[in-house]
Amino acid sequence: xxxxxRRRLLGSLGVGAGGLLLMGSxxxxxxxxxxxxxxxxxGLTMRAQRLITSRTALAREFSAxxxxxxxxxxxxxxxxxxxxxxxxANRFADWRLSVDGxxxxxxxxxxxxxxxxxxxTQITRHDCVEGWSAIGKWTGAPLKLILxxxxxxxxxxxxxxxxxxxxxxxxxxxxxxxxDAYHPQTILAWGMNDELLSVGHGAPLRLRVxxxxxxxxxKYVMRVEVVASLQPIGAGKxxxxxxxxxxxxxxxx
Amino acid sequence: MASQVAxxxxxxxxxxIYRQRWPVRIWHWINAVSVIVMLMSGLMIFNAxxxxxxxxxxxxxxxxxxxxxxxxxxxxxRVGPVTVPTTGVLGLVGDNERAFPALVTIPSNYDxxxxxxxxxxxxxxxxxxxxxxxxWGFATRHVQRDLAPTFKELRPHSLWQDIKAHxxxxxxxxxxxxxxxxxxxxxxxxxxxxxxxAMILTGLTMSPxxxxxxxxxxxxxxxxxxxxxxxxxxxxxLVGFILVHLSMVLLAGPFNELRSILTGWYRLPKERTx
Numbered sequence: 001x002x003x004x005x006r007r008r009l010l011g012s013l014g015v016g017a018g019g020l021l022l023m024g025s026x027x028x029x030x031x032x033x034x035x036x037x038x039x040x041x042x043g044l045t046m047r048a049q050r051l052i053t054s055r056t057a058l059a060r061e062f063s064a065x066x067x068x069x070x071x072x073x074x075x076x077x078x079x080x081x082x083x084x085x086x087x088x089a090n091r092f093a094d095w096r097l098s099v100d101g102x103x104x105x106x107x108x109x110x111x112x113x114x115x116x117x118x119x120x121t122q123i124t125r126h127d128c129v130e131g132w133s134a135i136g137k138w139t140g141a142p143l144k145l146i147l148x149x150x151x152x153x154x155x156x157x158x159x160x161x162x163x164x165x166x167x168x169x170x171x172x173x174x175x176x177x178x179x180d181a182y183h184p185q186t187i188l189a190w191g192m193n194d195e196l197l198s199v200g201h202g203a204p205l206r207l208r209v210x211x212x213x214x215x216x217x218x219k220y221v222m223r224v225e226v227v228a229s230l231q232p233i234g235a236g237k238x239x240x241x242x243x244x245x246x247x248x249x250x251x252x253x
Numbered sequence: 254m255a256s257q258v259a260x261x262x263x264x265x266x267x268x269x270i271y272r273q274r275w276p277v278r279i280w281h282w283i284n285a286v287s288v289i290v291m292l293m294s295g296l297m298i299f300n301a302x303x304x305x306x307x308x309x310x311x312x313x314x315x316x317x318x319x320x321x322x323x324x325x326x327x328x329x330x331r332v333g334p335v336t337v338p339t340t341g342v343l344g345l346v347g348d349n350e351r352a353f354p355a356l357v358t359i360p361s362n363y364d365x366x367x368x369x370x371x372x373x374x375x376x377x378x379x380x381x382x383x384x385x386x387x388x389w390g391f392a393t394r395h396v397q398r399d400l401a402p403t404f405k406e407l408r409p410h411s412l413w414q415d416i417k418a419h420x421x422x423x424x425x426x427x428x429x430x431x432x433x434x435x436x437x438x439x440x441x442x443x444x445x446x447x448x449x450x451a452m453i454l455t456g457l458t459m460s461p462x463x464x465x466x467x468x469x470x471x472x473x474x475x476x477x478x479x480x481x482x483x484x485x486x487x488x489x490x491l492v493g494f495i496l497v498h499l500s501m502v503l504l505a506g507p508f509n510e511l512r513s514i515l516t517g518w519y520r521l522p523k524e525r526t527x
Contacts, residue, residue, distance in 0.1 A: 041374030049463065049466075060464060070315075133309070134310050241366075253373060
Protein backbone atom coordinates (compact mmCIF):
# COMPACT_ATOMS: atom_id res chain seq x y z
CA UNK A 1 0.00 0.00 0.00
CA UNK A 2 1.41 3.37 -0.90
CA UNK A 3 1.52 6.16 1.60
CA UNK A 4 -1.01 8.03 -0.40
CA UNK A 5 -3.63 5.35 -0.48
CA ARG A 6 -3.28 5.00 3.25
CA ARG A 7 -3.52 8.74 3.65
CA ARG A 8 -6.63 8.71 1.48
CA LEU A 9 -8.20 6.11 3.68
CA LEU A 10 -7.26 7.81 6.93
CA GLY A 11 -8.58 11.05 5.48
CA SER A 12 -11.91 9.50 4.64
CA LEU A 13 -12.11 7.81 8.03
CA GLY A 14 -11.30 11.14 9.63
CA VAL A 15 -14.13 12.88 7.81
CA GLY A 16 -16.62 10.28 8.96
CA ALA A 17 -15.32 10.07 12.51
CA GLY A 18 -15.19 13.86 12.79
CA GLY A 19 -18.80 14.10 11.77
CA LEU A 20 -19.80 11.41 14.24
CA LEU A 21 -17.84 13.07 17.04
CA LEU A 22 -19.59 16.35 16.43
CA MET A 23 -22.90 14.57 16.55
CA GLY A 24 -22.02 13.21 19.99
CA SER A 25 -20.71 16.47 21.40
CA UNK A 26 -24.07 18.15 21.66
CA UNK A 27 -23.07 21.01 19.41
CA UNK A 28 -25.04 21.69 16.29
CA UNK A 29 -24.25 18.52 14.44
CA UNK A 30 -22.48 18.66 11.12
CA UNK A 31 -24.05 15.54 9.77
CA UNK A 32 -21.71 13.53 7.61
CA UNK A 33 -23.37 13.02 4.28
CA UNK A 34 -24.73 9.55 3.69
CA UNK A 35 -22.39 9.04 0.79
CA UNK A 36 -19.39 9.89 3.01
CA UNK A 37 -20.37 7.16 5.45
CA UNK A 38 -20.99 4.65 2.68
CA UNK A 39 -17.66 5.75 1.21
CA UNK A 40 -15.90 4.45 4.34
CA UNK A 41 -16.78 0.98 3.10
CA UNK A 42 -14.84 1.65 -0.09
CA GLY A 43 -11.70 2.67 1.79
CA LEU A 44 -12.01 -0.28 4.12
CA THR A 45 -12.56 -2.66 1.23
CA MET A 46 -9.50 -1.40 -0.65
CA ARG A 47 -7.37 -1.59 2.45
CA ALA A 48 -8.56 -5.10 3.29
CA GLN A 49 -8.04 -6.30 -0.27
CA ARG A 50 -4.56 -4.79 -0.39
CA LEU A 51 -3.77 -6.53 2.90
CA ILE A 52 -4.61 -9.97 1.58
CA THR A 53 -3.50 -9.53 -2.02
CA SER A 54 0.24 -9.28 -2.41
CA ARG A 55 1.47 -6.57 -4.71
CA THR A 56 2.34 -9.16 -7.31
CA ALA A 57 -0.57 -11.59 -6.94
CA LEU A 58 -1.43 -12.41 -10.53
CA ALA A 59 -4.89 -12.44 -12.04
CA ARG A 60 -5.68 -15.92 -13.34
CA GLU A 61 -4.48 -16.50 -16.87
CA PHE A 62 -6.63 -18.82 -18.95
CA SER A 63 -5.96 -21.09 -21.90
CA ALA A 64 -7.02 -20.36 -25.46
CA UNK A 65 -9.88 -22.84 -24.98
CA UNK A 66 -11.39 -20.70 -22.23
CA UNK A 67 -11.74 -17.58 -24.38
CA UNK A 68 -15.10 -15.97 -25.05
CA UNK A 69 -16.29 -16.80 -28.58
CA UNK A 70 -17.25 -13.16 -28.97
CA UNK A 71 -15.82 -10.39 -26.84
CA UNK A 72 -18.43 -7.65 -26.76
CA UNK A 73 -17.55 -3.98 -26.87
CA UNK A 74 -19.08 -1.30 -24.68
CA UNK A 75 -18.65 2.34 -23.73
CA UNK A 76 -17.33 4.39 -26.62
CA UNK A 77 -16.57 2.29 -29.68
CA UNK A 78 -15.53 5.04 -32.11
CA UNK A 79 -13.96 8.28 -30.90
CA UNK A 80 -15.51 11.12 -32.89
CA UNK A 81 -12.72 13.69 -32.72
CA UNK A 82 -11.16 14.84 -35.97
CA UNK A 83 -7.69 14.18 -34.62
CA UNK A 84 -8.54 10.57 -33.86
CA UNK A 85 -10.26 10.09 -37.19
CA UNK A 86 -7.15 11.41 -38.94
CA UNK A 87 -4.94 8.97 -37.01
CA UNK A 88 -7.29 6.13 -37.87
CA ALA A 89 -7.29 7.02 -41.57
CA ASN A 90 -3.51 7.09 -41.40
CA ARG A 91 -3.38 3.75 -39.54
CA PHE A 92 -1.81 5.53 -36.57
CA ALA A 93 1.46 6.12 -38.48
CA ASP A 94 1.88 9.62 -37.00
CA TRP A 95 0.22 8.80 -33.70
CA ARG A 96 2.39 9.32 -30.63
CA LEU A 97 1.98 8.31 -27.01
CA SER A 98 3.07 11.12 -24.76
CA VAL A 99 4.51 10.14 -21.36
CA ASP A 100 4.98 13.19 -19.18
CA GLY A 101 4.33 14.81 -15.82
CA UNK A 102 6.53 13.93 -12.85
CA UNK A 103 9.21 12.23 -14.92
CA UNK A 104 12.86 13.02 -15.57
CA UNK A 105 12.64 11.87 -19.16
CA UNK A 106 9.40 12.70 -20.98
CA UNK A 107 8.70 10.33 -23.86
CA UNK A 108 6.97 10.60 -27.17
CA UNK A 109 6.56 7.05 -28.46
CA UNK A 110 5.36 5.90 -31.84
CA UNK A 111 3.24 2.79 -32.10
CA UNK A 112 6.16 1.06 -33.81
CA UNK A 113 8.42 1.88 -30.86
CA UNK A 114 5.86 0.52 -28.39
CA UNK A 115 5.44 -2.66 -30.43
CA UNK A 116 9.22 -3.06 -30.53
CA UNK A 117 9.35 -3.24 -26.74
CA UNK A 118 9.37 -6.66 -25.09
CA UNK A 119 5.71 -7.67 -25.20
CA UNK A 120 3.61 -9.57 -22.73
CA THR A 121 0.66 -11.71 -23.83
CA GLN A 122 -1.98 -12.77 -21.33
CA ILE A 123 -5.39 -14.43 -21.58
CA THR A 124 -7.40 -12.82 -18.83
CA ARG A 125 -10.95 -12.18 -17.75
CA HIS A 126 -12.47 -8.75 -18.26
CA ASP A 127 -15.16 -7.97 -15.67
CA CYS A 128 -17.60 -5.18 -16.34
CA VAL A 129 -18.96 -3.33 -13.32
CA GLU A 130 -22.41 -4.28 -14.67
CA GLY A 131 -21.73 -7.95 -14.01
CA TRP A 132 -20.73 -9.61 -17.27
CA SER A 133 -17.33 -11.14 -17.99
CA ALA A 134 -15.44 -11.91 -21.18
CA ILE A 135 -12.12 -13.69 -21.58
CA GLY A 136 -9.71 -12.38 -24.18
CA LYS A 137 -6.06 -12.45 -25.13
CA TRP A 138 -4.12 -9.21 -24.77
CA THR A 139 -0.67 -8.36 -26.09
CA GLY A 140 1.18 -5.21 -25.18
CA ALA A 141 4.06 -3.44 -23.54
CA PRO A 142 4.37 -3.75 -19.77
CA LEU A 143 3.63 -0.32 -18.32
CA LYS A 144 6.58 -0.80 -15.99
CA LEU A 145 9.02 -0.68 -18.93
CA ILE A 146 7.56 2.59 -20.17
CA LEU A 147 7.57 4.14 -16.69
CA UNK A 148 11.14 3.00 -16.10
CA UNK A 149 12.17 4.58 -19.39
CA UNK A 150 10.47 7.82 -18.35
CA UNK A 151 12.18 7.65 -14.95
CA UNK A 152 9.63 8.73 -12.36
CA UNK A 153 10.37 11.51 -9.89
CA UNK A 154 10.08 10.56 -6.19
CA UNK A 155 6.90 12.64 -5.85
CA UNK A 156 5.04 10.46 -8.38
CA UNK A 157 2.00 8.73 -6.90
CA UNK A 158 -0.53 8.07 -9.66
CA UNK A 159 -0.53 7.31 -13.34
CA UNK A 160 -3.25 9.03 -15.35
CA UNK A 161 -4.37 7.80 -18.76
CA UNK A 162 -5.83 10.46 -21.02
CA UNK A 163 -7.96 9.06 -23.82
CA UNK A 164 -9.10 10.15 -27.27
CA UNK A 165 -12.78 9.43 -26.63
CA UNK A 166 -15.29 11.55 -24.76
CA UNK A 167 -18.86 11.49 -23.51
CA UNK A 168 -20.70 14.65 -24.60
CA UNK A 169 -17.43 16.54 -24.76
CA UNK A 170 -16.07 15.34 -21.40
CA UNK A 171 -12.89 13.42 -22.15
CA UNK A 172 -12.44 9.90 -20.83
CA UNK A 173 -9.57 9.34 -18.47
CA UNK A 174 -8.59 6.86 -15.80
CA UNK A 175 -5.93 6.56 -13.14
CA UNK A 176 -4.19 3.89 -11.12
CA UNK A 177 -1.70 3.97 -8.28
CA UNK A 178 1.89 2.78 -8.50
CA UNK A 179 1.06 -0.62 -7.01
CA ASP A 180 -1.08 -1.43 -10.02
CA ALA A 181 1.12 0.52 -12.46
CA TYR A 182 4.13 -1.68 -11.70
CA HIS A 183 2.13 -4.92 -11.54
CA PRO A 184 3.56 -7.46 -14.01
CA GLN A 185 0.20 -7.89 -15.77
CA THR A 186 -0.39 -4.17 -16.26
CA ILE A 187 0.24 -3.56 -19.94
CA LEU A 188 -0.56 -1.04 -22.64
CA ALA A 189 -2.13 -3.44 -25.09
CA TRP A 190 -1.89 -2.99 -28.86
CA GLY A 191 -3.02 -6.53 -29.75
CA MET A 192 -6.09 -8.55 -28.89
CA ASN A 193 -6.94 -12.14 -29.74
CA ASP A 194 -3.87 -12.39 -32.03
CA GLU A 195 -4.84 -9.35 -34.09
CA LEU A 196 -4.16 -5.67 -33.89
CA LEU A 197 -6.45 -4.04 -31.37
CA SER A 198 -9.71 -3.07 -33.11
CA VAL A 199 -11.20 0.40 -32.85
CA GLY A 200 -14.12 -0.97 -30.83
CA HIS A 201 -11.72 -2.32 -28.23
CA GLY A 202 -9.56 0.81 -28.01
CA ALA A 203 -7.09 1.05 -30.93
CA PRO A 204 -4.31 1.84 -31.03
CA LEU A 205 -3.57 1.37 -27.33
CA ARG A 206 -5.59 0.42 -24.27
CA LEU A 207 -4.70 -0.11 -20.67
CA ARG A 208 -5.04 -3.59 -19.16
CA VAL A 209 -4.96 -3.37 -15.40
CA UNK A 210 -6.02 -6.87 -14.44
CA UNK A 211 -7.49 -7.24 -10.91
CA UNK A 212 -9.74 -4.23 -11.52
CA UNK A 213 -13.06 -3.75 -13.30
CA UNK A 214 -13.68 -2.83 -16.92
CA UNK A 215 -14.02 0.93 -16.56
CA UNK A 216 -10.40 1.12 -15.39
CA UNK A 217 -9.24 -0.47 -18.70
CA UNK A 218 -8.97 2.87 -20.52
CA LYS A 219 -9.25 2.65 -24.31
CA TYR A 220 -7.73 5.02 -26.93
CA VAL A 221 -4.88 6.02 -24.58
CA MET A 222 -3.11 9.10 -25.97
CA ARG A 223 -1.17 10.36 -23.02
CA VAL A 224 0.26 8.89 -19.84
CA GLU A 225 0.64 11.53 -17.18
CA VAL A 226 2.51 10.93 -13.93
CA VAL A 227 1.06 12.97 -11.07
CA ALA A 228 1.28 13.45 -7.32
CA SER A 229 -2.43 14.02 -6.85
CA LEU A 230 -5.61 13.30 -8.75
CA GLN A 231 -7.27 16.45 -7.45
CA PRO A 232 -6.47 18.81 -10.37
CA ILE A 233 -7.57 16.37 -13.08
CA GLY A 234 -11.14 16.30 -14.36
CA ALA A 235 -13.46 16.65 -11.37
CA GLY A 236 -10.73 15.23 -9.14
CA LYS A 237 -12.00 11.73 -8.47
CA UNK A 238 -9.53 9.93 -10.70
CA UNK A 239 -11.58 8.94 -13.71
CA UNK A 240 -14.47 9.75 -16.01
CA UNK A 241 -16.96 7.39 -14.35
CA UNK A 242 -15.69 8.28 -10.89
CA UNK A 243 -16.32 11.97 -11.67
CA UNK A 244 -19.58 11.67 -13.53
CA UNK A 245 -21.47 8.88 -11.79
CA UNK A 246 -19.75 8.24 -8.46
CA UNK A 247 -18.15 4.91 -9.35
CA UNK A 248 -15.45 3.77 -6.97
CA UNK A 249 -11.91 4.77 -7.86
CA UNK A 250 -10.66 1.47 -6.51
CA UNK A 251 -12.39 -1.08 -8.72
CA UNK A 252 -10.91 -4.29 -7.36
CA UNK A 253 -14.35 -5.44 -6.25
CA MET B 254 -31.89 -20.07 24.41
CA ALA B 255 -33.06 -22.82 26.55
CA SER B 256 -31.06 -21.01 29.10
CA GLN B 257 -31.74 -21.76 32.72
CA VAL B 258 -30.65 -18.28 33.78
CA ALA B 259 -33.97 -17.18 35.15
CA UNK B 260 -37.58 -18.13 35.13
CA UNK B 261 -40.61 -16.30 36.27
CA UNK B 262 -43.56 -18.52 36.96
CA UNK B 263 -46.80 -17.06 35.79
CA UNK B 264 -50.27 -17.63 37.11
CA UNK B 265 -52.51 -17.49 34.10
CA UNK B 266 -50.22 -18.34 31.21
CA UNK B 267 -47.05 -20.32 30.50
CA UNK B 268 -43.70 -19.81 32.17
CA UNK B 269 -41.59 -16.81 31.17
CA ILE B 270 -38.05 -17.92 30.36
CA TYR B 271 -34.90 -16.00 29.43
CA ARG B 272 -34.41 -17.47 26.00
CA GLN B 273 -32.30 -15.17 23.83
CA ARG B 274 -29.01 -13.90 25.22
CA TRP B 275 -27.88 -10.42 24.19
CA PRO B 276 -25.33 -11.44 21.53
CA VAL B 277 -28.08 -13.38 19.78
CA ARG B 278 -30.44 -10.44 19.90
CA ILE B 279 -27.89 -7.84 18.77
CA TRP B 280 -26.61 -10.04 15.97
CA HIS B 281 -30.12 -10.87 14.84
CA TRP B 282 -30.98 -7.20 14.33
CA ILE B 283 -27.68 -6.10 12.79
CA ASN B 284 -27.99 -9.05 10.48
CA ALA B 285 -31.63 -8.36 9.67
CA VAL B 286 -30.79 -4.82 8.58
CA SER B 287 -27.67 -5.73 6.64
CA VAL B 288 -29.26 -8.72 4.88
CA ILE B 289 -32.24 -6.66 3.78
CA VAL B 290 -30.08 -3.75 2.56
CA MET B 291 -27.82 -6.21 0.77
CA LEU B 292 -30.75 -7.98 -0.87
CA MET B 293 -32.27 -4.72 -2.09
CA SER B 294 -29.02 -3.16 -3.28
CA GLY B 295 -28.13 -6.52 -4.82
CA LEU B 296 -31.30 -6.41 -6.90
CA MET B 297 -30.27 -2.97 -8.19
CA ILE B 298 -26.83 -4.37 -9.09
CA PHE B 299 -28.52 -7.30 -10.85
CA ASN B 300 -30.60 -4.79 -12.84
CA ALA B 301 -27.39 -3.54 -14.47
CA UNK B 302 -27.05 -6.88 -16.27
CA UNK B 303 -30.18 -9.00 -15.73
CA UNK B 304 -28.76 -12.23 -17.11
CA UNK B 305 -27.07 -15.16 -15.38
CA UNK B 306 -24.54 -17.59 -16.83
CA UNK B 307 -22.57 -20.68 -15.87
CA UNK B 308 -18.79 -20.80 -16.22
CA UNK B 309 -15.83 -18.45 -16.20
CA UNK B 310 -17.22 -15.89 -18.63
CA UNK B 311 -20.67 -14.73 -19.75
CA UNK B 312 -21.89 -11.67 -21.60
CA UNK B 313 -24.70 -10.71 -23.95
CA UNK B 314 -23.59 -12.96 -26.80
CA UNK B 315 -23.22 -16.01 -24.56
CA UNK B 316 -26.01 -18.36 -23.53
CA UNK B 317 -27.63 -17.28 -20.27
CA UNK B 318 -29.71 -19.64 -18.14
CA UNK B 319 -31.79 -16.84 -16.64
CA UNK B 320 -32.85 -13.52 -18.03
CA UNK B 321 -35.29 -10.86 -16.91
CA UNK B 322 -36.11 -8.41 -19.63
CA UNK B 323 -38.60 -6.51 -21.68
CA UNK B 324 -39.39 -6.35 -25.37
CA UNK B 325 -40.70 -2.82 -24.91
CA UNK B 326 -44.29 -3.87 -24.37
CA UNK B 327 -44.06 -6.97 -22.21
CA UNK B 328 -41.83 -7.88 -19.30
CA UNK B 329 -40.60 -11.45 -19.12
CA UNK B 330 -38.63 -13.89 -17.00
CA ARG B 331 -36.83 -16.62 -18.89
CA VAL B 332 -35.35 -19.62 -17.10
CA GLY B 333 -33.65 -21.96 -19.53
CA PRO B 334 -36.10 -22.52 -22.39
CA VAL B 335 -39.17 -21.42 -20.41
CA THR B 336 -40.39 -17.84 -20.71
CA VAL B 337 -42.99 -16.45 -18.33
CA PRO B 338 -44.74 -13.12 -18.92
CA THR B 339 -44.11 -10.82 -15.95
CA THR B 340 -45.36 -7.41 -17.14
CA GLY B 341 -46.07 -5.19 -14.14
CA VAL B 342 -43.84 -7.21 -11.81
CA LEU B 343 -40.51 -7.91 -13.49
CA GLY B 344 -38.86 -6.56 -16.62
CA LEU B 345 -41.41 -3.84 -17.28
CA VAL B 346 -43.33 -1.96 -14.63
CA GLY B 347 -45.33 1.01 -15.87
CA ASP B 348 -43.04 2.41 -18.53
CA ASN B 349 -39.94 1.48 -16.56
CA GLU B 350 -37.89 -1.15 -18.33
CA ARG B 351 -36.02 -2.63 -15.41
CA ALA B 352 -35.60 -6.22 -14.20
CA PHE B 353 -36.56 -5.61 -10.56
CA PRO B 354 -38.93 -2.69 -9.91
CA ALA B 355 -38.04 0.46 -7.96
CA LEU B 356 -40.04 -0.74 -4.95
CA VAL B 357 -37.56 -3.48 -4.07
CA THR B 358 -34.22 -1.89 -5.00
CA ILE B 359 -31.75 0.37 -3.16
CA PRO B 360 -31.57 3.01 -4.42
CA SER B 361 -35.00 2.92 -6.03
CA ASN B 362 -33.76 4.73 -9.13
CA TYR B 363 -31.24 3.13 -11.46
CA ASP B 364 -27.88 3.91 -9.86
CA UNK B 365 -25.32 1.15 -10.07
CA UNK B 366 -22.54 3.14 -8.41
CA UNK B 367 -24.68 3.97 -5.36
CA UNK B 368 -26.03 0.42 -5.12
CA UNK B 369 -22.46 -0.87 -5.02
CA UNK B 370 -21.59 1.61 -2.24
CA UNK B 371 -24.57 0.38 -0.21
CA UNK B 372 -23.83 -3.26 -0.93
CA UNK B 373 -20.15 -3.11 0.00
CA UNK B 374 -20.70 -0.99 3.10
CA UNK B 375 -23.31 -3.34 4.51
CA UNK B 376 -21.19 -6.32 3.52
CA UNK B 377 -18.87 -5.34 6.35
CA UNK B 378 -21.82 -5.32 8.75
CA UNK B 379 -22.73 -8.78 7.54
CA UNK B 380 -19.25 -10.27 7.71
CA UNK B 381 -17.71 -8.82 10.86
CA UNK B 382 -20.66 -9.34 13.25
CA UNK B 383 -21.28 -12.68 11.56
CA UNK B 384 -17.77 -13.90 12.33
CA UNK B 385 -18.05 -12.61 15.90
CA UNK B 386 -21.35 -14.46 16.27
CA UNK B 387 -19.76 -17.66 15.00
CA UNK B 388 -16.91 -17.33 17.52
CA TRP B 389 -19.28 -16.51 20.37
CA GLY B 390 -21.66 -19.27 19.35
CA PHE B 391 -19.02 -21.97 19.43
CA ALA B 392 -17.21 -20.59 22.50
CA THR B 393 -20.36 -20.49 24.62
CA ARG B 394 -21.62 -23.76 23.09
CA HIS B 395 -24.75 -21.96 21.89
CA VAL B 396 -24.23 -23.61 18.51
CA GLN B 397 -23.56 -27.07 19.87
CA ARG B 398 -26.31 -26.94 22.51
CA ASP B 399 -29.11 -24.93 20.97
CA LEU B 400 -28.64 -25.00 17.20
CA ALA B 401 -27.19 -28.41 16.34
CA PRO B 402 -29.94 -30.99 15.83
CA THR B 403 -29.53 -34.17 17.90
CA PHE B 404 -29.24 -37.56 16.24
CA LYS B 405 -32.59 -38.45 17.72
CA GLU B 406 -34.24 -35.42 16.12
CA LEU B 407 -32.74 -36.26 12.76
CA ARG B 408 -34.29 -39.74 12.58
CA PRO B 409 -36.62 -39.83 9.57
CA HIS B 410 -39.64 -40.74 11.67
CA SER B 411 -39.21 -37.89 14.10
CA LEU B 412 -38.42 -35.43 11.29
CA TRP B 413 -41.60 -36.50 9.51
CA GLN B 414 -43.66 -36.03 12.67
CA ASP B 415 -42.31 -32.51 12.99
CA ILE B 416 -43.02 -31.68 9.37
CA LYS B 417 -46.61 -32.97 9.73
CA ALA B 418 -47.11 -30.97 12.92
CA HIS B 419 -45.80 -27.81 11.23
CA UNK B 420 -48.02 -28.36 8.22
CA UNK B 421 -51.00 -28.45 10.56
CA UNK B 422 -49.59 -25.37 12.37
CA UNK B 423 -49.34 -27.30 15.63
CA UNK B 424 -46.21 -25.89 17.24
CA UNK B 425 -44.44 -27.17 20.31
CA UNK B 426 -45.95 -26.09 23.62
CA UNK B 427 -44.99 -26.23 27.27
CA UNK B 428 -41.58 -27.71 28.11
CA UNK B 429 -41.06 -28.87 24.52
CA UNK B 430 -41.10 -25.21 23.41
CA UNK B 431 -38.14 -24.46 25.65
CA UNK B 432 -35.80 -25.52 22.86
CA UNK B 433 -35.85 -24.91 19.13
CA UNK B 434 -37.61 -27.65 17.23
CA UNK B 435 -35.66 -29.60 14.66
CA UNK B 436 -37.00 -27.74 11.61
CA UNK B 437 -36.08 -24.47 13.27
CA UNK B 438 -32.61 -25.78 14.07
CA UNK B 439 -32.09 -27.01 10.53
CA UNK B 440 -33.16 -23.74 8.95
CA UNK B 441 -31.06 -21.61 11.33
CA UNK B 442 -28.01 -23.83 10.86
CA UNK B 443 -28.64 -23.79 7.10
CA UNK B 444 -28.67 -20.00 7.02
CA UNK B 445 -25.83 -19.37 9.49
CA UNK B 446 -23.45 -22.04 8.21
CA UNK B 447 -24.72 -22.54 4.68
CA UNK B 448 -26.41 -19.66 2.94
CA UNK B 449 -24.62 -16.71 4.54
CA UNK B 450 -21.09 -18.12 4.03
CA ALA B 451 -22.07 -19.11 0.47
CA MET B 452 -23.29 -15.55 -0.18
CA ILE B 453 -20.05 -14.08 1.14
CA LEU B 454 -17.74 -16.48 -0.70
CA THR B 455 -19.56 -16.18 -4.03
CA GLY B 456 -19.60 -12.42 -3.54
CA LEU B 457 -15.84 -12.40 -3.02
CA THR B 458 -15.40 -14.58 -6.12
CA MET B 459 -16.88 -11.77 -8.20
CA SER B 460 -14.07 -9.45 -7.10
CA PRO B 461 -11.22 -9.53 -9.62
CA UNK B 462 -8.67 -8.56 -6.95
CA UNK B 463 -9.78 -11.35 -4.61
CA UNK B 464 -9.65 -13.84 -7.48
CA UNK B 465 -6.00 -12.95 -7.96
CA UNK B 466 -5.26 -13.50 -4.27
CA UNK B 467 -7.46 -16.57 -3.77
CA UNK B 468 -7.78 -18.29 -7.15
CA UNK B 469 -9.15 -21.40 -5.41
CA UNK B 470 -12.45 -19.53 -5.14
CA UNK B 471 -12.78 -19.72 -8.93
CA UNK B 472 -12.24 -23.48 -8.78
CA UNK B 473 -14.62 -23.90 -5.87
CA UNK B 474 -17.54 -22.27 -7.69
CA UNK B 475 -16.58 -23.05 -11.28
CA UNK B 476 -15.84 -19.51 -12.41
CA UNK B 477 -16.90 -15.95 -11.80
CA UNK B 478 -20.16 -16.19 -13.69
CA UNK B 479 -21.11 -19.42 -11.90
CA UNK B 480 -20.35 -17.68 -8.62
CA UNK B 481 -22.63 -14.83 -9.70
CA UNK B 482 -25.41 -17.32 -10.45
CA UNK B 483 -24.96 -19.11 -7.13
CA UNK B 484 -24.89 -15.72 -5.37
CA UNK B 485 -28.28 -14.93 -6.89
CA UNK B 486 -29.75 -18.38 -6.13
CA UNK B 487 -28.60 -18.19 -2.51
CA UNK B 488 -30.13 -14.71 -2.29
CA UNK B 489 -33.42 -16.19 -3.51
CA UNK B 490 -33.19 -18.90 -0.83
CA LEU B 491 -32.51 -16.22 1.78
CA VAL B 492 -35.64 -14.37 0.68
CA GLY B 493 -37.50 -17.67 1.06
CA PHE B 494 -36.09 -18.10 4.56
CA ILE B 495 -37.10 -14.57 5.54
CA LEU B 496 -40.66 -15.09 4.29
CA VAL B 497 -41.06 -18.40 6.14
CA HIS B 498 -39.35 -16.97 9.23
CA LEU B 499 -41.74 -13.99 9.33
CA SER B 500 -44.76 -16.23 8.71
CA MET B 501 -43.74 -18.45 11.60
CA VAL B 502 -43.37 -15.40 13.86
CA LEU B 503 -46.90 -14.34 12.96
CA LEU B 504 -48.32 -17.84 13.38
CA ALA B 505 -46.50 -18.59 16.63
CA GLY B 506 -47.54 -15.32 18.27
CA PRO B 507 -45.85 -12.12 17.12
CA PHE B 508 -45.90 -10.42 20.54
CA ASN B 509 -44.18 -13.26 22.35
CA GLU B 510 -41.69 -13.85 19.52
CA LEU B 511 -40.81 -10.17 19.16
CA ARG B 512 -40.42 -9.80 22.92
CA SER B 513 -37.99 -12.68 22.99
CA ILE B 514 -35.79 -11.30 20.20
CA LEU B 515 -35.94 -7.77 21.67
CA THR B 516 -35.69 -8.42 25.43
CA GLY B 517 -34.71 -12.07 25.58
CA TRP B 518 -37.84 -13.10 27.52
CA TYR B 519 -40.08 -15.72 26.00
CA ARG B 520 -43.28 -17.16 27.39
CA LEU B 521 -43.60 -20.88 26.92
CA PRO B 522 -46.90 -21.57 25.15
CA LYS B 523 -49.30 -23.34 27.49
CA GLU B 524 -49.40 -27.11 27.28
CA ARG B 525 -51.93 -28.16 24.74
CA THR B 526 -54.69 -30.45 25.99
CA UNK B 527 -55.69 -32.84 23.31
